[in-house]
Amino acid sequence: MATHYADGMKSQENAGIDAVLIRRPKLSNLIADDLRRGIARERLKPGDRLPNERTLAARYGCAKGTVREALKALEVQGLVKMQTGPMGGAEIQPVSVEAATQQLRTYLHFLDLNFEQVYAVRRTVEVTLAESVIGRLSEDQLARLEANIEACEQARLRGDRVEARRAELDFHDILCEACENQLLVFICRFINGLLRDLVEFRSARYEHHDAFGRHNANSHRALVDAYRRGDREAVIALMGEHMHCAERFMRELDATFTSGFLG
Amino acid sequence: MATHYADGMKSQENAGIDAVLIRRPKLSNLIADDLRRGIARERLKPGDRLPNERTLAARYGCAKGTVREALKALEVQGLVKMQTGPMGGAEIQPVSVEAATQQLRTYLHFLDLNFEQVYAVRRTVEVTLAESVIGRLSEDQLARLEANIEACEQARLRGDRVEARRAELDFHDILCEACENQLLVFICRFINGLLRDLVEFRSARYEHHDAFGRHNANSHRALVDAYRRGDREAVIALMGEHMHCAERFMRELDATFTSGFLG
DNA sequence: CTAGATTTGTTCGTATGTATC
């Protein structure tokens, strides 16, 4: 494949960069910065696409791999999403909760969080959430809550513990959909994500999982029932007790890790 | 150019991945996830280094460029810093709360948050925080709480409303210092930051500010007194009432977070 | 100060998977 750009230009550009900057930053970072500025300058909106990698490499007079690293930086920041195929490339993304939570998760991952601490928060905010959606759940949402309970039961009967736990957390995410308070929703969803991560890497004995699964099914069923009746007192009491029991189970999870990561 | 790797092996690997996963995630993302987990699992501290690129490529059975993309993701997230030369490579960086909150704030910037919604959360988490630090406040921290109350009073008497509000929030940040639960601390500090940003841009009538300042001084004084006595019931009741009153005042500002804040 | 060793940074060529037409 012929190089469409002139090698002489490459040298010129690099010489120029070297002359201006005392210590040359990584080329991929310079390109990433320029792309960010370009996106802002051109007022690119979600759905717009950047030029493809080959074009960008030609524009900046560098190799594909360098452009790829720059695009990777934008992708991690949630600014763009890469797609393959024709009309693929880097597509501008809307500001998403995903990017925000990802950073938070890695931050908290290093702060030795245990279940007790997570539940000290969850126990209160989930009750607040539960109360806030009383009378706001649509028939479709109620139906999906009931369908979720059924899905959890099936996962439990299959013996798929991790999937059962994850599906049970989906129940609470459905409640979030009916809540207007976006800050509360963010915190609840974020904590649900934390718990999803944690159950992935910790395991407990089967009896615990099975008992927990049955408890969750009962609690969730009673909650849906209380929501249908619009019974505020019952919703608050049920969610409070549900959180209390969930915390007790979670604390029984085995926290031992097997490693050998850095050999 | 001869391909030194066996085509058969590559196909086998890909077939395996395709069989398990509906849509194959990018290999560099899988590696990045694994590295993140590994860093947390091995409790790597700032200053520790990851294996070099060649070793990682060998471990994951992939090319160097793929490993580089994964490392780039960690670098963008502020988890590691790349360095050239001997003893170079990916060095673990201290996790900064700044990086985590920045993304979150730009996300919340697009949401229609109002005082009622913020206080629906703050009302509960501040009480949880208040309870969690009972018996854990050092004499130095108690002294600083008292000094803070005095500073707030002086700001109020000077008529410096914004400074008074900001200083009053410092009171709650001092409480955070004594709390072990880092998730709870993060949420409380983040909300305090939201409120600090807001008082910059909103002002109410003087009577409101003055009455609020006097209320805060009384509440904070009573709280410190209850902490010194180790009176759990009083702490919980006082902080609950304090939040209730604070919310009422803040709602008189009748402002939303959407306009102007976070410029 | 120089020379060598180590490790990231960058490039080029190539091959493969994947989405669109």
Add this chain to the structure above:
DNA sequence: TGATACATACGAACAAATCTA
């Protein structure tokens, strides 16, 4: 079904930075 366009990935080589002797 095939052709096309694009990202994804591999591998070899060299350049640049940085530490040590």
